[in-house]
Amino acid sequence: MLRLSLLAGAALASTAQTQIASPPNPDSATATVIAVPVLATSKNVETPSGTTWAVANQMTDVISDDLRSTTRFIVADVKNLRIPSYPEVTAPTYSEWTGVGAKALLTGFVEARPDGRLMIGCYVYDVRQQHELARAGFLVAPADWRRAAHKCADVAYSGVTGNGAMFDSRVAFVAQSGPATAPVKRIAVMDLDGTNLTYVTTGNTLAITPRWSPRTRRLAYTSFEGGEPHVVVVDLASDKEQSLLPGGTSFAPAFAPDGQSLVLSVAVNGNTDIYAVNADGSGLRRLTTSPAIDTEAEFSPDGKQIVFSSDRSGSQQLYVMNADGTGQRRISFGPGEYGAPAWSEDGKRIAFTNINGGSMRIGTMNVDGTDQDILTSGPYDSQPTWGPSSDHVMFERKNFATGHTSLFITAVDRPDPHPVATPQDGSDPSWIGREQ
Amino acid sequence: MRRPVLIALAISCLIGSASAHAQIWPLRRYGSAPAKGATAIPANPQASFVATAGTDTLYFARRGITLSSNMFPTLSAQARWLIANPTMTARIEGYADQQDTRSYALAIGEERAAAVRDFLVLHGVAPDRLKVVSWGKEHPGAVPLAIAAPVGARVVTVVGDSGGPPLLGRR
Numbered sequence: 001m002l003r004l005s006l007l008a009g010a011a012l013a014s015t016a017q018t019q020i021a022s023p024p025n026p027d028s029a030t031a032t033v034i035a036v037p038v039l040a041t042s043k044n045v046e047t048p049s050g051t052t053w054a055v056a057n058q059m060t061d062v063i064s065d066d067l068r069s070t071t072r073f074i075v076a077d078v079k080n081l082r083i084p085s086y087p088e089v090t091a092p093t094y095s096e097w098t099g100v101g102a103k104a105l106l107t108g109f110v111e112a113r114p115d116g117r118l119m120i121g122c123y124v125y126d127v128r129q130q131h132e133l134a135r136a137g138f139l140v141a142p143a144d145w146r147r148a149a150h151k152c153a154d155v156a157y158s159g160v161t162g163n164g165a166m167f168d169s170r171v172a173f174v175a176q177s178g179p180a181t182a183p184v185k186r187i188a189v190m191d192l193d194g195t196n197l198t199y200v201t202t203g204n205t206l207a208i209t210p211r212w213s214p215r216t217r218r219l220a221y222t223s224f225e226g227g228e229p230h231v232v233v234v235d236l237a238s239d240k241e242q243s244l245l246p247g248g249t250s251f252a253p254a255f256a257p258d259g260q261s262l263v264l265s266v267a268v269n270g271n272t273d274i275y276a277v278n279a280d281g282s283g284l285r286r287l288t289t290s291p292a293i294d295t296e297a298e299f300s301p302d303g304k305q306i307v308f309s310s311d312r313s314g315s316q317q318l319y320v321m322n323a324d325g326t327g328q329r330r331i332s333f334g335p336g337e338y339g340a341p342a343w344s345e346d347g348k349r350i351a352f353t354n355i356n357g358g359s360m361r362i363g364t365m366n367v368d369g370t371d372q373d374i375l376t377s378g379p380y381d382s383q384p385t386w387g388p389s390s391d392h393v394m395f396e397r398k399n400f401a402t403g404h405t406s407l408f409i410t411a412v413d414r415p416d417p418h419p420v421a422t423p424q425d426g427s428d429p430s431w432i433g434r435e436q
Numbered sequence: 437m438r439r440p441v442l443i444a445l446a447i448s449c450l451i452g453s454a455s456a457h458a459q460i461w462p463l464r465r466y467g468s469a470p471a472k473g474a475t476a477i478p479a480n481p482q483a484s485f486v487a488t489a490g491t492d493t494l495y496f497a498r499r500g501i502t503l504s505s506n507m508f509p510t511l512s513a514q515a516r517w518l519i520a521n522p523t524m525t526a527r528i529e530g531y532a533d534q535q536d537t538r539s540y541a542l543a544i545g546e547e548r549a550a551a552v553r554d555f556l557v558l559h560g561v562a563p564d565r566l567k568v569v570s571w572g573k574e575h576p577g578a579v580p581l582a583i584a585a586p587v588g589a590r591v592v593t594v595v596g597d598s599g600g601p602p603l604l605g606r607r
Contacts, residue, residue: 185574206574209539222542227527228569229542249546249570252539265539270550270568272543293543309540315499316540339537353537360535382537398534428538 032160035076035102035127036064039120040086045112049142055118056110059149063106066153066167066193070392071416072160076100089123097127104133106156110145118142122152124159134159146195147434157389164345164389167192169433171394172210172219173407175199176425180403185427187221189236192387192431194421200234207232209428213255215435218279220244220253220262231264233279244281254298255279256323263287263297263306274308276323287325299323300343300367307331307341307350307367318352320367331369340383343367344390345433349412351384351393362395364412375415381408388433394420396427477597481524485595489513494552496589498533501547503555511552514593515559526561526595528552530570533588538572544589545570552591 039056049055067073078100084092089107097105108122117139124133136155138148147168154165169192178184187210190197201207206224213219216236223232223243231244231253244250249267256262259279266275274288274297288294292312299306307320318332318341332338336356343350349364359378365371380398387394391412398405405427407420420426478484486492492514494507503511518526530549532541549568557563573588 181575183574208572208574222539224571224574227567229572251542265543267543267546267570270547270554272546293540293547295543296537296539309537311499311540316537339540355535355537358535380534 031071031074032104033074033076033100033102034067034104034106034156034160035078035081035097035100036060036067036106036156037078037081038083039108039110040084040089041110042086043112047112047116047118047142049145052110052112052118055142055145056108059108059110059120059145059152062146062149062193063153063156066150067156069193070157070166071411071414072157076102089121092125092127094125094127094130102127104156104160106152108152112142113139116142118145118148120145120148120152122155124156146191150191150193161389161391163391165433166387166389166392169388169431170212170216171407171420172200172212172221172430172432173422173426174208174210174428175422176405176427177203187219188422188426189219190422192420194423197423200236209252211254211430212432213279214257214259214432216432218255218259220255220264222251222253231262233262242281244277245284250275252295252297256299257301257303263299265295265297274306274325287321288328294319296340298342301345301347305343305367307343309339309341316355318350318369331365331367333369334372342384342386342393344386345388346390348390351386351412353382353384353395362393362410364393373412375410375412376408376417381417383428385429385431387431394429394431396429477523478521481521481595481597484521485514485517485524485593488517492593492595494591496548496591498535498589499544500589501544501551503551508555511555512559515556515561518556518561518565518595521595523597524595525565525567526556526593527567527569528556529592529594530568531575531588531590531592532570532573534573536573536588541572541574542570545572548589548591552593 038060041052041056044051044053064075068075084107089109092105105125105127111119113119119139121137123135126133134155138151140148150167153167157166172189174185175188176183176185184203185206186203187200187207208222210219210221218233218235220233222229228249229251231250232241233244234241250264252265253262261276261278263274263276265272272293272295274294275284275286277284290312292310294310297306297308304323305320306323309316310319316337316339317330318338319328319330321328336354338352338354340353341350350367351364354361354363360380360382361374361378362376362381362384363374381395384393384395392409394409396405397408405425407422407426407429408417409420410417489510528549530545532545553566553568
């Protein structure tokens with residue numbers, strides 16, 4: 001109980017905090033069996049989102065679903081075990097959990113506070129070593145319980161794998177409907193688990209290549225309204241839209257990590273080059289000048305470098321340059337062609353689409369082009385985007401037998417491509433962690 | 437007299453099916469009735485254009501951006517038609533293969549369409565009558581039977597009546 005009250009006090013100071021109490025579990029190379037018993041509640045209190053007991057049960061389901069969605073975890077069957085009491089949240093009876101084969105244990109509590117908010121605490125333990133791996137506390141409005149559940153799942157994910165958060169994240173993508181010859185493509189945003197889906201564009205106009213601004217406040221995308229592709233920035237809170245460079249052909253936007261500027265591609269007289277522009281459309285500056293195609297620019301997470309694709313060598317390949325356009329150098333030298341690069345959140349790897357032998361596949365490489373690793377089998381996998389934990393990428397996969405395109409996700413160290421649920425066909429994802 | 441009309445109808449039907457996005461960018465393709473005394477405006481400009489040039493669609497090799505010599509007779513005939521029909525404008529649409537990454541597809545579609553535009557200008561068509569637009573791989577046209585089917589890499593020239601405010605603005 002002492003721990004619990006300390007946690008509650010600390011969490012009041014900020015809405016969320018996570019501390020990793022020990023180094024990553026050495027068993028993280030294989031799937032970890034984790035027990036996720038129902039979160040405890042000291043007193044069952046009615047809230048606008050149901051009783052604290054009902055919220056605790058729903059949160060437990062969301063946490064389990066999140067962890068089950070990766071190959072890092074096997075969620076143990078605990079329905080025949082007794083539900084831990086409130087004090088046991090911080091003082092687990094380890095022997096009960098070894099009995100179901102669990103190596104890790106996630107406990108937590110849901111408590112209604114006098115101000116109407118919920119205090120939620122999550123704890124992750126190494127059952128064999130009998131010590132705490134990580135904990136976090138969140139003070140949230142009752143309606144935000146689902147997000148708190150994703151954050152609890154992230155505590156377990158980070159605590160066990162040692163990687164960054166994964167589940168408290170958002171995905172922007174192109175939702176596609178209508179016949180393949182005349183598709184309706186609109187920009188949609190959702191949580192990683194497919195909930196909280198909203199459409200950003202109406203579907204009257206073709207819209208493609210959405211890219212998040214940092215902290216998920218704005219979205220840049222390419223609109224065909226009026227007939228020519230051009231980059232639009234939309235503020236998601238106000239729905240206010242701005243055409244960044246009116247009167248020309250611009251596409252392939254990507255925000256700088258500070259959100260103050262973007263890189264994009266501009267076509268002039270048939271030649272496409274990469275430009276940078278301030279987020280309000282001012283200060284347009286040219287970064288590449290080759291007579292070949294330079295496009296698909298994406299920033300490194302520190303904002304100092306840009307990866308892009310160019311066919312200046314005669315085939316489409318990947319290049320890296322400084323953010324001011326200097327120091328351009330080719331990094332891809334493997335078989336075939338390379339496009340659609342994306343820089344990982346930890347700055348270490350670049351994901352790409354490799355086009356070789358009539359097949360498109362997703363791969364990753366070091367930022368200097370070494371240690372290339374092809375993750376998927378194709379034949380039509382493209383447009384990779386990294387998750388916030390830098391250990392998964394999402395991409396689009398077209399099934400030529402059915403004509404449908406879907407979002408897929410895979411771990412990068414042990415590839416396990418599996419579909420991401422979307423209500424319609426999905427393509428061109430942009431995946432980002434939510435701000436704390 | 438009946439047979440050419442049928443052929444023209446058949447051709448216009450084909451064109452209609454190839455154009456996937458009239459709802460996105462309406463272009464008055466079939467024009468309005470010709471004004472008395474003015475240059476005769478074809479009742480169906482696209483069919484007339486195709487009848488003169490043989491086709492409105494040029495296919496490129498995978499990753500191809502240059503015009504090949506076997507395209508020149510078609511392009512020359514397209515230029516002649518545009519010169520003979522001075523009230524007509526053309527939207528030159530560039531497309532890319534499904535096997536191109538999405539934004540690269542937009543760039544290469546633009547490059548292909550610009551190559552066609554440059555040829556037509558070189559052969560006497562005023563640049564302000566021509567508008568280049570890239571659809572990248574967003575409108576695949578006929579759905580390819582196999583991933584390697586290179587039906588995507590093409591340029592389609594769509595002609596229309598420019599009566600009234602100019603269709604072609606920004607370029």
